[in-house]
Amino acid sequence: MPKDSGIGASPKRREDIRFLTGTGQYTDDINIHGQAHVYFLRSDMAHGKINSIDTAAAAAMPGVVRIFTGADFEGIGSIPCGWQVTDKHGNPMQEPAHPVLAQGKVRHVGDPIAAIVAETLEQARDAAEAIDLDITELPAVVDMKQALEPGATKVHDDLDSNLCYDWGFVEENRDAVNKAFEEAAHVTTLELVNNRLVANPMEPRVAVGDYNRANDESTLFTTSQNPHVIRLLMGAFVLGIPEHKLRVVAPDVGGGFGTKIFHYAEEAFCTFAARQLNRAVKWTSSRSEAFMSDAHGRDHVTKIELALDADNNFQAIRTETYANMGAYLSTFAPSVPTWLHGTLMAGNYKTPLIYVNVKAVFTNTVPVDAYRGAGRPEATYQLERLVDKAARELGVDPIALRRQNFITQFPYATPVAVEYDTGDYVATMDKLEEIADLSGFEARRKESEARGKLRGLGVNCYIEACGIAPSNLVGQLGARAGLYDAATVRVNATGSISVMVGAHSHGQGHETAFPQVVADMLGIDDSMIEIVHGDSSKIPFGMGTYGSRSLAVCGSAMVRATEKIINKAKKIASHMLEASEADIELKDGQFTVKGTDKSCAWGDVTLAAYVPHNYPLEDIEPGLEETAFYDPSNFTYPSGAYACEVEVDPETGKVTVERFSAADDFGNIVNPMIVTGQVHGGVGQGIGQALLENCVYDENGQLLSASYMDYAMPRASDVPFYTVDHSCQTPCTHNPLGVKGCGEAGAIGSPPAVVNAVVDALQSGGHTHVTHIDMPVSPQRVWAAMQG
Amino acid sequence: MTKITMTVNGKSVSGDVEGRTLLVDFLRKDLRLTGTHVGCDTSQCGACTVHVDGVAVKSCTMFAAEADGADVATIEGQAAPDGTLNAIQAAFQEHHGLQCGYCTPGMVMAAADLLKNNPKPTEAEVRHHLEGNICRCTGYHNIVKAILAASGQDVSQIAAE
Numbered sequence: 009m010p011k012d013s014g015i016g017a018s019p020k021r022r023e024d025i026r027f028l029t030g031t032g033q034y035t036d037d038i039n040i041h042g043q044a045h046v047y048f049l050r051s052d053m054a055h056g057k058i059n060s061i062d063t064a065a066a067a068a069m070p071g072v073v074r075i076f077t078g079a080d081f082e083g084i085g086s087i088p089c090g091w092q093v094t095d096k097h098g099n100p101m102q103e104p105a106h107p108v109l110a111q112g113k114v115r116h117v118g119d120p121i122a123a124i125v126a127e128t129l130e131q132a133r134d135a136a137e138a139i140d141l142d143i144t145e146l147p148a149v150v151d152m153k154q155a156l157e158p159g160a161t162k163v164h165d166d167l168d169s170n171l172c173y174d175w176g177f178v179e180e181n182r183d184a185v186n187k188a189f190e191e192a193a194h195v196t197t198l199e200l201v202n203n204r205l206v207a208n209p210m211e212p213r214v215a216v217g218d219y220n221r222a223n224d225e226s227t228l229f230t231t232s233q234n235p236h237v238i239r240l241l242m243g244a245f246v247l248g249i250p251e252h253k254l255r256v257v258a259p260d261v262g263g264g265f266g267t268k269i270f271h272y273a274e275e276a277f278c279t280f281a282a283r284q285l286n287r288a289v290k291w292t293s294s295r296s297e298a299f300m301s302d303a304h305g306r307d308h309v310t311k312i313e314l315a316l317d318a319d320n321n322f323q324a325i326r327t328e329t330y331a332n333m334g335a336y337l338s339t340f341a342p343s344v345p346t347w348l349h350g351t352l353m354a355g356n357y358k359t360p361l362i363y364v365n366v367k368a369v370f371t372n373t374v375p376v377d378a379y380r381g382a383g384r385p386e387a388t389y390q391l392e393r394l395v396d397k398a399a400r401e402l403g404v405d406p407i408a409l410r411r412q413n414f415i416t417q418f419p420y421a422t423p424v425a426v427e428y429d430t431g432d433y434v435a436t437m438d439k440l441e442e443i444a445d446l447s448g449f450e451a452r453r454k455e456s457e458a459r460g461k462l463r464g465l466g467v468n469c470y471i472e473a474c475g476i477a478p479s480n481l482v483g484q485l486g487a488r489a490g491l492y493d494a495a496t497v498r499v500n501a502t503g504s505i506s507v508m509v510g511a512h513s514h515g516q517g518h519e520t521a522f523p524q525v526v527a528d529m530l531g532i533d534d535s536m537i538e539i540v541h542g543d544s545s546k547i548p549f550g551m552g553t554y555g556s557r558s559l560a561v562c563g564s565a566m567v568r569a570t571e572k573i574i575n576k577a578k579k580i581a582s583h584m585l586e587a588s589e590a591d592i593e594l595k596d597g598q599f600t601v602k603g604t605d606k607s608c609a610w611g612d613v614t615l616a617a618y619v620p621h622n623y624p625l626e627d628i629e630p631g632l633e634e635t636a637f638y639d640p641s642n643f644t645y646p647s648g649a650y651a652c653e654v655e656v657d658p659e660t661g662k663v664t665v666e667r668f669s670a671a672d673d674f675g676n677i678v679n680p681m682i683v684t685g686q687v688h689g690g691v692g693q694g695i696g697q698a699l700l701e702n703c704v705y706d707e708n709g710q711l712l713s714a715s716y717m718d719y720a721m722p723r724a725s726d727v728p729f730y731t732v733d734h735s736c737q738t739p740c741t742h743n744p745l746g747v748k749g750c751g752e753a754g755a756i757g758s759p760p761a762v763v764n765a766v767v768d769a770l771q772s773g774g775h776t777h778v779t780h781i782d783m784p785v786s787p788q789r790v791w792a793a794m795q796g
Numbered sequence: 797m798t799k800i801t802m803t804v805n806g807k808s809v810s811g812d813v814e815g816r817t818l819l820v821d822f823l824r825k826d827l828r829l830t831g832t833h834v835g836c837d838t839s840q841c842g843a844c845t846v847h848v849d850g851v852a853v854k855s856c857t858m859f860a861a862e863a864d865g866a867d868v869a870t871i872e873g874q875a876a877p878d879g880t881l882n883a884i885q886a887a888f889q890e891h892h893g894l895q896c897g898y899c900t901p902g903m904v905m906a907a908a909d910l911l912k913n914n915p916k917p918t919e920a921e922v923r924h925h926l927e928g929n930i931c932r933c934t935g936y937h938n939i940v941k942a943i944l945a946a947s948g949q950d951v952s953q954i955a956a957e
Contacts, residue, residue: 024889027897028881028904030831030871037830130814210835210843210898210932262833262898263932295836515896515933681892685934689895692935716840716930724926724936729919729954754935 013535014528015745018681021520023513032260035214035231036292043216043288044073046281047132048274049122049139050300051114054148054372054709055161058112061122062140069138071131073285076123076277078111084280085246087273089337090237092486093346093368096176101368103172104164106336108246108273108280114143115163115335116372117711118300123277125289148372148709152309152330155369163335163370172333172342172368177350177424185363188324192315196398201782202386204307204332204703206719207379209514211262212293213302217278221286225253228279232258233268233512234552235544237489241271241339247280251544254279258542261514265693266378267302268514269554270339274301299714304703305379307332308345312390314359314398322413324361325353327390331368334375341377342368347485348383348473354422355391356433356469356647357413362423372709380693380755382555384472392468392760396767397779406764407446407467411437419741426473428645430738433469436671440467440649443733444669449653452666453772462656463666464769467649470757474749475560475644475740492639493562494548497526497569499577499632501618503611507569508540510550511562516686516751518558521679525563525745529570531596532610548635556749559678560644560740567744568636576632580613583624644740644748648672650691652761656769661790663699663766669731670757675739675748683750687732690754696722697755698762702784720784759783770794800864804829805873813860819853820844822860823870831871831901835930842929845902845909846870852909854928871901874908884908884946891951893942895933902929907943916947 012019026032063075087106094100110121122139126132149155149163155170163170176182189195216229226249232238235256243254261268274291281289293301312327331345350364381388399406414433421427441447449465456463476482479490496508507526511518523537540546550562574594581599582589591602600607616623617632653667670687677683700720704712713719739746766785770778770793778793801810804827811826823829823846832855835843844856847869875881881889884907894900903926910917910925917925922940931939937954945951 020889021892023897024894025881027894027900028871028885028888029875029879030829030901032831032897034830034833034898036834037824039825130816208932209896210841210930211833211896212835260897263896265932295838295841517895685892685895685938688935688937689933690935692937693932715838716836717838721840721930721932722936723930724923724940725920727936729937729940730935 013533014524015678017524018679019520019534021517023517023519034211034260034262035216035229038216038229038259040216040218040288043290044125044127044285045129045132046123046125046278046289046291047129047136048120049124049136051110051117051119051121053114053143053145054117055146056114056143057146058110058114059142059144063122066124066135066138069131069135071127072135073125073127076109076281077121078107078109081108084108085248087271087276088241088245089342090241090339090488091343092488093173093175093342094486095173096179101173101342102167103337104167108276116374117709118374119335120273125281125285150371150373150705150707150709152332152369152371155371156367163372170370172370175346175366177364181361181423182363185324185326185361188361189313189315189326192323193318194316194402196314196394196401197311198394198397198780199311200390200393200780202306202308202310202389203697203783205305205379205697205701206299206703207265207267207302207305208721209263209265209267212295212298213268213272213274214292215275215278216288216290217282218288219282219286225255226279226283227255227257228275229257229259230275231261231268233261233264233514233554235512235542236510236549237552238271238275239544242276242279246276255545257544258512261512264514265380266305266382266554269552270303270377296715299719300374300711303338303377304334304374305376306386307376308386310390312394314394316398320402320404320409320412322357322359325359326363327353328365331366332373332376333368333370334373335370336375338375338377341375343487344378344383345386349387351424351426352384352387352471352473353391353424355388356415356471358415360423364424373705378554380690381752384752385756385759388470388756389759392470393763393780396764400779407437410469426643428471429642429741431645431647431673432736432738433647435736436647436673437469437649439733439736440651440669440671443671443731444651444667446651452653456655462658462769462773464654464656464765464767464772466652466761466764466768468757468760468764469647469649471645471647472753472756473643473645474556474752475640476555476557477643478641479639489551490639491551492637493550493565494635494637495562495566495569496548496633496635497566497573499573499614499617501615503536503614505537506540507537507566508547509562509566510547511553511558512542513553516553516558517679517682521682522563522566524678525566526570529567529574530610531594556751559745559747560743560749561638561640563745563747564640564743565636565638568638569634572634572636573632576628577613579624579628580616581608584608584612584616584622641742644675646672646674646748646750646753648753648757650757650761652765654762654765654769656766656790658773658794661787661794663785663790665695665728665762668728670733670754671736672734672750672753673736673738674734674750675737676746677734677737678747683734684732686750687754688730690752691730691758692722692727693755694758695727695762698759698783699785700726766790798861800861802863802866802868804868805870815859815861817860818856819858819860819863820855823855829870829872833898833901835898840930842902842906843899845905845929847905847909852906871904874904887942887946891938891942891945893934893938899929899931903931903939907946910943911947916949919944
């Protein structure tokens with residue numbers, strides 16, 4: 009096998025050629041002959057009752073084809089939520105309708121009111137300004153606790169209140185947890201905010217709906233991480249189009265981070281409008297529009313407590329979180345603060361008793377849903393800040409306190425339902441101490457102080473549950489879909505291979521990494537293998553790419569399909585070599601009869617499959633194409649330890665990240681270069697959350713951070729080079745590749761490291777009253793904290 | 797409508813544009829050169845970076861009519877006619893300086909502008925130059941490394957995979 013091929017190699021990415029030469033095909037690059045353009049007129053108030061929408065003047069303007077409003081969607085389905093959570097009393101969550109265009113009320117700034125379809129985008133925008141809206145402004149609920157007060161204005165009049173659900177986990181353990189707190193030698197308490205973020209993939213969302221009246225077929229081109237999911241949700245639940253008449257294509261997608269998982273109103277609109285108008289209808293989001301229509305992330309307000317015994321062992325954790333759902337339930341939203349957050353509250357530690365309460369709240373803000381990490385960053389952040397605070401209160405080293413409480417025996421059944429299969433938290437902490445040169449920190453601190461700067465070191469661990477997910481388990485937890493994935497391996501007559509996969513890369517390099525797996529199994533060069541993804545008409549039904557699942561789940565499907573191929577190929581080879589099947593070995597692309605030099609090449613066997621003249625036709629069919637669907641039996645559990653060193657300017661409060669080190673355990677690794685890149689990107693986003701980013705609403709529900717003028721995205725000058733290591737590998741025990749996934753870890757593990765470092769810096773500078781600063785840890789917040 | 801003529805990637809082109817048509821829209825829609833991308837509407841993200849008369853410009857912040865008579869270079873013209881990547885493009889591929897690819901044309905054009913004026917930049921100078929180019933995927937590590945490598949400087953000490 010050539011060096012740059014197969015599992016463990018880092019071949020240069022094939023995707024790069026088109027991206028570097030400007031010949032990628034992103035959805036906005038797609039233009040269909042005769043297409044019309046749609047511009048959405050969106051609410052500029054957070055909450056209002058629609059009295060009338062007068063489109064007469066607008067409809068008469070040049071180039072306007074048709075103007076749609078909510079009235080055109082009577083009888084059309086609601087944008088569905090894909091996960092039903094049951095509250096702590098056993099009742100289903102409150103689930104409001106979510107019309108494609110606003111009906112009766114507008115419920116957040118950005119809620120679409122009218123869709124103006126015109127020959128050009130400029131004509132549509134011009135006509136939008138001529139629409140006369142009569143909307144009575146209503147009081148907006150923005151703060152979650154105020155939204156739950158008796159008498160608070162309801163976001164949805166047909167619901168009992170703004171409480172989506174009040175979830176407790178594990179409810180049966182709550183009394184034991186409370187008792188442990190009463191008996192604790194020490195209790196540490198922390199209140200913190202996980203700040204609302206906007207994912208901001210660099211490619212804004214786009215949807216192009218098309219319709220072929222002659223065969224009644226609809227096509228949607230969309231910036232999605234999961235075309236089949238969109239086809240199912242939109243086709244079955246919104247527009248009533250059967251799957252065989254609905255094709256969804258996600259071409260090159262410019263980043264997703266979770267935001268492009270969900271089914272959005274704009275997708276349904278473009279598909280619907282194309283059918284109505286018998287021509288393609290194209291929508292391209294502007295960035296400002298993205299801020300008020302892409303699902304937001306995070307937005308938890310939490311109080312968390314840790315009970316310890318006299319020897320500093322963790323006895324119990326109790327946490328109460330208010331989780332913002334926004335004005336409507338986005339596709340995965342209810343699951344994020346519950347099943348993707350509560351089940352991670354053990355972290356890397358042996359804490360025997362844990363109780364998690366989450367109140368999910370409707371507010372007049374943009375819907376909130378999964379964003380890189382989806383619930384696991386929120387869990388890790390509260391746990392790792394809490395442990396750090398406890399260490400400081402107890403006067404013990406924060407690393408030593410963690411080590412003392414590490415889980416060391418696997419598999420480990422946590423008190424919050426999940427069972428970790430493998431891990432070695434001691435190893436990743438040891439590795440971190442080495443790669444981060446923690447022993448050199450004190451000298452670096454003195455050097456910073458000599459320059460008038462405070463310096464802090466923040467260390468934390470994380471564990472996450474990904475490789476989403478076992479279908480029967482998530483079904484019991486309220487998921488309305490399975491979470492398996494699929495691959496079809498199609499071997500061609502002359503030996504090349506097309507692999508159709510249900511995963512959909514949007515930066516993760518699947519076109520390069522996936523062939524490495526198949527090549528490794530067959531002993532051929534990965535250049536002989538091509539990946540096909542993103543088009544529902546070409547690929548088997550897959551659930552897409554998110555939740556660090558592509559290799560763990562889709563990759564496993566690919567392995568199973570390739571095993572079927574090998575099995576059949578050996579039957580063919582045994583016939584050609586006149587040997588028994590049990591004696592056939594496949595190595596380096598050659599089929600050999602064990603113990604002899606009788607062999608035939610991969611290409612001989614593949615040709616025979618399609619030209620079956622010397623072939624066991626009485627036993628097997630011609631052809632060499634196999635499909636596998638893989639449903640994982642558990643989540644996977646990557647883990648690691650991170651360290652961040654910051655400098656703080658005591659005059660201005662400005663924080664700079666001087667060093668960042670990440671020691672991760674991802675199990676087996678297919679392409680080290682791509683894995684490293686994933687960690688870099690996740691850490692960059694985590695630093696952004698910790699120091700810069702904040703999606704802000706005022707008390708009237710006005711979105712104050714609605715462009716890059718006001719939302720601080722991390723730039724190259726905001727981050728250093730990172731030190732990343734993934735040599736600690738405890739392979740996943742339950743998938744054939746032994747992989748755990750790596751796409752989200754960087755964003756999960758990094759915010760606590762940064763904030764722990766800032767607190768350490770301030771404490772070292774004598775500001776011992778500063779035990780916490782909420783993210784984003786802006787210069788103003790640091791300065792204010794220092795003043796006391 | 798105004799008729800404009802310009803040279804794009806060495807070829808003379810012309811079109812009819814409104815006064816308000818942005819250069820990026822003229823490139824993408826009229827000329828079908830979709831390699832230049834739109835990532836924001838406040839002139840910050842840099843995905844639209846092209847060269848106009850040898851200077852890096854955000855094509856979203858310029859009217860097409862302002863480029864009448866100008867010499868414009870876009871990402872599509874950076875590789876050699878036979879498809880061989882130029883030094884910057886090759887370095888981005890070598891060092892995994894891109895993931896989703898959306899910011900990449902702007903990064904390559906910004907890097908070309910930097911190296912033309914500062915052939916051996918320091919790490920800090922590279923990071924500062926990229927203040928007008930936002931990437932959400934890479935955390936910038938491999939982009940900065942790629943640009944330093946493209947300038948011929950030794951990047952072997954920068955942590956790799």
